[in-house]
Amino acid sequence: MNIVVQKFGGTSVRNLECQQQVMKKVLRLCREGNKVIVVLSAMSGETNRLLNLASKWSENPDRAELDSMVSTGEQISCALFTMLLKQQGVKARSILGFQAPIITDDAHGKARIISIDDKKLKELLKEYDILVVAGFQGCSENGRITTLGRGGSDTSAVALAAAVNADICEIYTDVSGVFTTDPNICADARKIERVAYDEMLEMASMGAKVLQPRSVEFAKKFNVTVHVRSTFSDEPGTIVTQEDETMESVLVSGIAYDKDQAQITLVHVEDKPGVSAQIFSPFADKKILVDMIIQNPSKDGKTDMTFTIPRDDMELAIKTLESLQYEIGFKELNSNLNVSKISIIGVGMRNHSGVAARAFQALADENINILMISTSEIKVTCLIDDKYTELAVRTLHKAFHLEEGEPIEKS
Amino acid sequence: MNIVVQKFGGTSVRNLECQQQVMKKVLRLCREGNKVIVVLSAMSGETNRLLNLASKWSENPDRAELDSMVSTGEQISCALFTMLLKQQGVKARSILGFQAPIITDDAHGKARIISIDDKKLKELLKEYDILVVAGFQGCSENGRITTLGRGGSDTSAVALAAAVNADICEIYTDVSGVFTTDPNICADARKIERVAYDEMLEMASMGAKVLQPRSVEFAKKFNVTVHVRSTFSDEPGTIVTQEDETMESVLVSGIAYDKDQAQITLVHVEDKPGVSAQIFSPFADKKILVDMIIQNPSKDGKTDMTFTIPRDDMELAIKTLESLQYEIGFKELNSNLNVSKISIIGVGMRNHSGVAARAFQALADENINILMISTSEIKVTCLIDDKYTELAVRTLHKAFHLEEGEPIEKS
Numbered sequence: 089m090n091i092v093v094q095k096f097g098g099t100s101v102r103n104l105e106c107q108q109q110v111m112k113k114v115l116r117l118c119r120e121g122n123k124v125i126v127v128l129s130a131m132s133g134e135t136n137r138l139l140n141l142a143s144k145w146s147e148n149p150d151r152a153e154l155d156s157m158v159s160t161g162e163q164i165s166c167a168l169f170t171m172l173l174k175q176q177g178v179k180a181r182s183i184l185g186f187q188a189p190i191i192t193d194d195a196h197g198k199a200r201i202i203s204i205d206d207k208k209l210k211e212l213l214k215e216y217d218i219l220v221v222a223g224f225q226g227c228s229e230n231g232r233i234t235t236l237g238r239g240g241s242d243t244s245a246v247a248l249a250a251a252v253n254a255d256i257c258e259i260y261t262d263v264s265g266v267f268t269t270d271p272n273i274c275a276d277a278r279k280i281e282r283v284a285y286d287e288m289l290e291m292a293s294m295g296a297k298v299l300q301p302r303s304v305e306f307a308k309k310f311n312v313t314v315h316v317r318s319t320f321s322d323e324p325g326t327i328v329t330q331e332d333e334t335m336e337s338v339l340v341s342g343i344a345y346d347k348d349q350a351q352i353t354l355v356h357v358e359d360k361p362g363v364s365a366q367i368f369s370p371f372a373d374k375k376i377l378v379d380m381i382i383q384n385p386s387k388d389g390k391t392d393m394t395f396t397i398p399r400d401d402m403e404l405a406i407k408t409l410e411s412l413q414y415e416i417g418f419k420e421l422n423s424n425l426n427v428s429k430i431s432i433i434g435v436g437m438r439n440h441s442g443v444a445a446r447a448f449q450a451l452a453d454e455n456i457n458i459l460m461i462s463t464s465e466i467k468v469t470c471l472i473d474d475k476y477t478e479l480a481v482r483t484l485h486k487a488f489h490l491e492e493g494e495p496i497e498k499s
Numbered sequence: 500m501n502i503v504v505q506k507f508g509g510t511s512v513r514n515l516e517c518q519q520q521v522m523k524k525v526l527r528l529c530r531e532g533n534k535v536i537v538v539l540s541a542m543s544g545e546t547n548r549l550l551n552l553a554s555k556w557s558e559n560p561d562r563a564e565l566d567s568m569v570s571t572g573e574q575i576s577c578a579l580f581t582m583l584l585k586q587q588g589v590k591a592r593s594i595l596g597f598q599a600p601i602i603t604d605d606a607h608g609k610a611r612i613i614s615i616d617d618k619k620l621k622e623l624l625k626e627y628d629i630l631v632v633a634g635f636q637g638c639s640e641n642g643r644i645t646t647l648g649r650g651g652s653d654t655s656a657v658a659l660a661a662a663v664n665a666d667i668c669e670i671y672t673d674v675s676g677v678f679t680t681d682p683n684i685c686a687d688a689r690k691i692e693r694v695a696y697d698e699m700l701e702m703a704s705m706g707a708k709v710l711q712p713r714s715v716e717f718a719k720k721f722n723v724t725v726h727v728r729s730t731f732s733d734e735p736g737t738i739v740t741q742e743d744e745t746m747e748s749v750l751v752s753g754i755a756y757d758k759d760q761a762q763i764t765l766v767h768v769e770d771k772p773g774v775s776a777q778i779f780s781p782f783a784d785k786k787i788l789v790d791m792i793i794q795n796p797s798k799d800g801k802t803d804m805t806f807t808i809p810r811d812d813m814e815l816a817i818k819t820l821e822s823l824q825y826e827i828g829f830k831e832l833n834s835n836l837n838v839s840k841i842s843i844i845g846v847g848m849r850n851h852s853g854v855a856a857r858a859f860q861a862l863a864d865e866n867i868n869i870l871m872i873s874t875s876e877i878k879v880t881c882l883i884d885d886k887y888t889e890l891a892v893r894t895l896h897k898a899f900h901l902e903e904g905e906p907i908e909k910s
Contacts, residue, residue, distance in 0.1 A: 160571035
């Protein structure tokens with residue numbers, strides 16, 4: 089039994105015409121002899137409509153009730169789509185999170201999938217040719233409806249593909265695949281044919297918003313091949329899969345950026361054991377995500393501490409630190425809201441040196457000052473003045489010949 | 500543990516202000532030490548909105564998918580209402596049909612309740628002070644969402660009251676109770692304090708649309724006392740309960756009417772065994788509900804057959820009969836769309852004669868001709884020309900002194 093999972097997002101199912109387009113894609117696969125699991129999001133706008141409604145009822149709506157409410161978006165799109173299929177005489181039915189069941193923990197609003205009843209799904213696939221499964225939702229062990237967080241339908245799709253050993257998990261979206269960088273900034277941006285899970289994770293978490301990062305983690309863990317492609321064309325998109333030799337022969341796969349950054353420097357912090365914990369523990373308590381951190385070499389028992397946080401958290405962060413000035417013992421707090429983060433990403437870096445240097449040189453050639461640097465095995469990240477963001481993206485894209493899909497031999 | 504079930508219809512929960520009103524009623528009971536099961540309908544207009552949406556997708560939408568879709572109306576109203584309660588610090592949660600669970604058969608769109616897990620509900624009532632249960636919906640034994648048909652939330656409420664042995668089942672609606680007749684037609688119509696299940700059944704099925712007939716059957720079967728009352732006042736409404744002596748001391752409790760009637764007469768039908776079956780079996784196949792039937796005494800082996808059907812089915816009925824004219828062997832088919840049905844209802848009739856005669860005389864005094872008559876133990880029904888409907892209702896209301904709640908001694 090060949091099984092294919094196809095996931096369609098909110099814009100792909102937003103009205104009757106779009107759903108008819110989607111149906112054609114699904115029926116084609118079906119006619120080729122595949123069993124198909126279709127995973128749908130809510131019709132675009134619906135989830136926001138429901139969230140707005142709830143916010144009128146309560147400033148801080150009960151999370152479990154909110155999940156029960158917003159999950160109706162997928163319930164409706166799945167029922168409608170299945171009606172279309174049934175009208176064509178197809179053996180199909182809709183399946184909600186509690187029916188599959190897709191068991192999650194009870195962290196309402198950001199639940200994690202614990203297990204999927206693969207036996208039941210396989211039984212259903214014997215009876216039906218197409219199963220239309222509600223994305224984004226699951227069911228806690230005590231039977232309450234949960235949701236997986238924004239973009240959770242991607243994770244639903246990959247998890248279902250893993251559960252039933254699907255041949256492939258196709259994620260249909262309104263872009264045609266994963267690009268070397270944002271085409272809105274860089275006209276030379278090119279669609280990537282194949283990308284490794286780890287590269288995709290770095291790109292996703294950097295704001296290349298094609299796939300929910302959790303879905304990529306899932307795909308990596310269960311080795312699910314994901315095909316990201318456009319609902320509105322038949323062109324192949326981008327395959328997200330295990331790292332292989334052809335990938336390693338490319339130095340850099342893509343350039344990501346994130347403008348949602350702010351920088352804080354604490355000047356003349358007393359350099360004593362435990363001072364970092366003293367600074368960052370209160371941030372953790374307040375759910376402020378600290379990203380890059382630099383501690384300067386100590387001088388006269390004092391050091392400077394610089395770090396970045398999401399821009400929206402700046403006010404809260406400053407208040408928090410000021411209230412702790414006496415305990416932490418810093419002299420001055422400098423902040424900068426006008427920074428952005430640029431990353432070059434590629435599994436090819438693992439085995440090749442000189443990548444960071446080439447990036448720094450390219451930025452220097454354009455007089456772009458680097459404020460902070462952070463590196464990992466497959467990523468080099470620079471913090472820069474945010475007015476240079478677009479220029480930096482284009483400069484790095486060109487420096488690594490991404491418009492040509494540069495093979496490593498040239499470097 | 501005192502348990503009260505309170506059911507609120509669509510107009511009672513249609514917006515935030517209405518739900519706040521409802522909350523006051525619920526919290527009052529709660530403060531008095533009761534555990535409360537609140538049963539809610541969808542916000543008014545929502546079910547129709549969803550049905551309209553589905554009708555755009557499919558001319559004949561799959562019933563199971565339609566159930567999954569329309570059940571979201573109650574899912575949303577219950578989540579919103581529970582958010583309000585939680586904000587007040589009340590121990591409350593919403594419960595959907597599949598969560599209770601309320602098990603039904605799988606007749607999607609008009610499912611019947613088979614069982615309710617009373618143990619689970621009683622457990623939940625230990626943990627929570629208020630359970631907000633979605634009306635109108637259940638779950639088939641194979642786990643699919645079902646709905647109980649229009650007005651099904653009344654049945655949900657009564658069934659829940661029966662399951663947990665509630666002290667009372669309050670049905671809140673936009674009228675203040677059950678009336679002796681339609682107040683829009685008869686200014687003297689009076690709210691009835693207590694009405695027997697059987698009387699209520701006759702009134703409900705005759706179009707006094709206060710309670711879904713199935714809910715009354717359920718109440719009768721499990722002896723649940725139902726209190727029909729207004730959401731928008733604190734006045735007591737009408738108690739629907741077991742027949743008792745005070746009820747029997749009243750000759751007639753109410754006058755019902757139904758304008759949705761049409762009459763057909765087949766002239767010179769061959770009077771042979773099986774001819775009735777020959778006429779009415781095709782009607783059953785086509786789901787045409789035949790109501791009153793009269794067969795005239797036979798003469799020369801021929802008889803006339805007269806019956807009533809819902810007005811909308813007239814065309815289909817005539818087509819059906821004409822196609823069978825040869826087999827049935829009738830000479831002529833006469834039809835009349837301008838008829839209506841008037842009934843006087845009362846358990847007091849069981850032990851008192853002369854009720855029918857008094858009704859006939861009252862109608863005759865106003866020159867209203869009676870086309871057909873049908874009687875049961877607690878009901879006398881007359882078919883009349885529909886232009887006399889309002890006059891007939893007022894005449895009979897007066898003839899039985901319903902404006903005073905006439906005790907039997909006067910008759």
